[in-house]
Amino acid sequence: MDNNVQPTHFRSEGDINTTPARDKWNKSIADQDTQSLLKRDSDVFLHQAMSTPCLDSLAGAEGIYLQDTSGKRYMDFHGNNVHQLGYAHPHVIKKVQEQIAKLPFSPRRFTNEIAVQCAEKLTEICGGELNRVLFAPGGTSAIGMALKLARHITGNYKVVSLWDSFHGASLDAISVGGEACFRQGMGPLMAGVERIPPAVSYRGTFPLHNASSNENGDVHYADYLEYVIEKEGGVGAFIAEAVRNTDIQVPSKAYWKRIREICDKHNVMLIIDDIPNGMGRSGEWFTHQAYDIEPDILCIGKGLGGGLVPIAAMITKDKYNTAEQISMGHYTHEKSPIGCAAALATIEAIENENLIEKAKNDSQLMRDELLRMKEQYPLIGDVRGIGLLWGVELVTDRESKQRAYDEAEAVLYQCLSNGLSFKVSQGNVIQLSPPLIIARQQLKQALAIFEQAIADTCKEYNYL
Known part of the structure; x- marks a missing residue:
């Protein structure tokens, strides 16, 4: 393979950092x-896709802004999904400092x-x-615990997941994930994983059903889950994001x-991965709440630590509290003070600043503005989102829906030059995820x- 040619699947998770456009930017x-710092970074860190070169x-980082070495500021609409409160939120910093002075670490048995x-x-x-x-x-660790608990509860080790999904980068997480870029060259992974197509409204496996005028036109994607469960047998869990984050x-x-009904009917545990979208991004505390369903296991993380401390959690039901003889996590920082x-302070800040309701209000502004742009600019093929999570899909032609890779890069680097940072997924989908604390004027x-x-x-x- 030509080292200068990137396989299409490498674009699935984010923008490619080895294209001529990135080289020109650098x-x-x-x-x-x-x-000098970028050179030192490149010389000391192990290179990997989507991280190196930086x-x-x-x-520095404060509020909605990142500040680079030269003093330039970027409004951060990506934040690796930890930035619901932006950066350096004073309430979170205060509570963490107080905790460090009081009890910085708690060994696992306490x-x-x-x-x-x-x-x-x-x-x-x-x-x-x-x-x-x-x-x-x-x-990623929370996902691993969820998979283990599902095996323990059901006695079945098989898992159904979605193509294009991301659930972490460890071997068990990429086994259930649906992005080829993470499995490339990794050899045999965890056995017993079956993948089905995600419910896609714009370009899907079953395009004849993707009529935008039919708000329930994606139920057949759920029916396919039941088909696989019945044909495969031995399925213990279905894992998915309630809303796919990146694109x-x-x-x-x-x-x-329908998914909830199918899982109940076949005794399959429903695992919702809300790691990127939880903590208010959907306009609800957790994204599944926008759908009036409840999973058997919920995984959260990223924004849970307020953009300050890494922490995640697996949350399940009392009736599944039967694993006292099995080590589900056994992590050194299992009950990190x-x-x-940081997590408790994050929840308090979201409540005190009424950010859940604010996300719903800001969502309407983003919807209106992005749909207006779609009407005006033929480069935009589709606009979709929830809360403060929006995707703008760029296409070279609205009929063929051919992905506009080069154009998406052009938009990215112009926005970076003008102080706005975001992520590109699938090579052509602009992901706009502002901090929940963003002021209305900053959003505009x-x-x-x-x-x-x-x-x-x-x-x-x-x-034209």
Whole structure:
């Protein structure tokens, strides 16, 4: 394979950092301190896809902004999904500092007040039957615990997941994930995983059913789950994001209602991975709440730590509290006082600042503005989203829906030049995920930067 040609599947998770456009961007950085730090980074860190070479070097982060070594600021609409509260939120910092001074670490065989408080609060905002918690140092670890618990409860080891899904980068997580870029060259993975197509409204496996006018037109994707469960046998779990984060696939309520019915009928545990979208991004505490369903196991992380401390959790039902003789997690930082202090402070900040309701209100502004842009610019093929999670799919032709790879890169780098950072998924889907704390004027400013980049790219590539 030509080393200069990137397989299409490498674009599934994020923008490619080894294209000519990225090379041009890197060479355009005039600040010598930045160039020096990027060189030192490249010399000391193990290179990996989507991380090396780096985009820029950072010296600070506060509120909705990242600040690079030269002093330039970016509005961060990506944040690796930890930035619901932006950066350096004073309430989270205060609570973590207080906890460090009081009890910085709790060995695994001991409990502590802040860990219990945090777990109790999580069960409160989950509501329903989700009232049993295990903490973990990161989201991937929470997924591993969920898969183990499902095997224990059902006695079945097989798992059904979705193509294009991402559930973490460890071997068990990439086994159930649906992105080829993470499995490339890894050899045999965890046995017993079957994948089915995700519910896609714009370009799907079953395009004849993808009529945008039919809000329940994706239920047949759920029916396919039942077909696989019945044909395969021995399935213990179905794992999925309620809303696919990176390229923003938003199923209907009917889809998720049908999924819940199928799992109940066949004694299959429903695992919802809300690691990237939980903590308010959907306009609900957790994304499944927008669909009026309840999973058997919920996995959360990323934003749980307030953009300050890595922490994740698996939350399940009391009736599944039967694994006392099995080590589900056994992590060194299982009840981290610092992590739990950050998580509890994050929940408090979201409540105190009414950010759930704010996300719903800001969502309408984003919807209206992005749909207006779609009407005006032929480069935009589709707009979809929920809460403060929006995807703008760029296409070279609206009839063929051919992905506009080069145009998406052009939009990305122009926006970066003008102080707006975001992620590109599938090579052509612009993901816009602003912090929940963003002021209305800041949101309008960011959308104006984005629209100017779309307009300029349309002109550059001769879109009429």
